[in-house]
Amino acid sequence: MEKYETFTYELDGNLYINLTSKCTNDCTFCVRNEHTSYFGYKLWLSREPSAREVLDQIPQDISRYKEYVFCGFGEPTMRLETLCEIGKELKKRDATVRLNTNGQGSMIAGRDISADLAEAVDKINVSLNDDNARDYVKLCRPAYGEAAFEGLQDFAKKCAARGIQTWFSVVDVIGAEKIEKCREIAQACGVTLRVRPYIKESD
Numbered sequence: 001m002e003k004y005e006t007f008t009y010e011l012d013g014n015l016y017i018n019l020t021s022k023c024t025n026d027c028t029f030c031v032r033n034e035h036t037s038y039f040g041y042k043l044w045l046s047r048e049p050s051a052r053e054v055l056d057q058i059p060q061d062i063s064r065y066k067e068y069v070f071c072g073f074g075e076p077t078m079r080l081e082t083l084c085e086i087g088k089e090l091k092k093r094d095a096t097v098r099l100n101t102n103g104q105g106s107m108i109a110g111r112d113i114s115a116d117l118a119e120a121v122d123k124i125n126v127s128l129n130d131d132n133a134r135d136y137v138k139l140c141r142p143a144y145g146e147a148a149f150e151g152l153q154d155f156a157k158k159c160a161a162r163g164i165q166t167w168f169s170v171v172d173v174i175g176a177e178k179i180e181k182c183r184e185i186a187q188a189c190g191v192t193l194r195v196r197p198y199i200k201e202s203d
């Protein structure tokens, strides 16, 4: 697998920040398993960037992008300190900052990280992916096993309680029945549910 230094990339008017290629999940559907690139961007990293290296790629005119999004070929919260350093700086400059995550950040850190995130991001998209722990494990193969499913719900609940706009996302291919159950889980956590189409685009 060829690796690159693609620390940021543009998509849909947003600037995406790619902090790591490490992840605590090994999702069966993960685009990085089948593709070397995502919408033409080579996202497998040869090394992880420092906060300074990412901030150097942020335009002077912060309004050039709608949102600055932590999302790449790995789990951004595996680099919590760097994420928070970048996010705080972006928020200071009035940018809208979003985190796309598997929701296992507090499990990774071994503590509740919602207070850290409240200072660094405005929005969090947590991938819920399925409506129960057993199927989640089959689909996402988390390092934490079934505990990951409970852990990500607790994470979302705490982030929402801190005032971060938080939602769960699922892909429409799971079907109407599961989507309904996911909606109930989201409601119980005090977050919303977004259903998105499966992304095939890549090479």
Ligand code: SF4
Pocket (backbone or CB within 6 Å): 023, 024, 025, 026, 027, 029, 030, 031, 032, 072, 073, 074, 075, 101, 102, 140
């Ligand atoms: S959580 Fe995201 S990056 Fe990690 S394996 Fe799943 S789809 Fe890939």
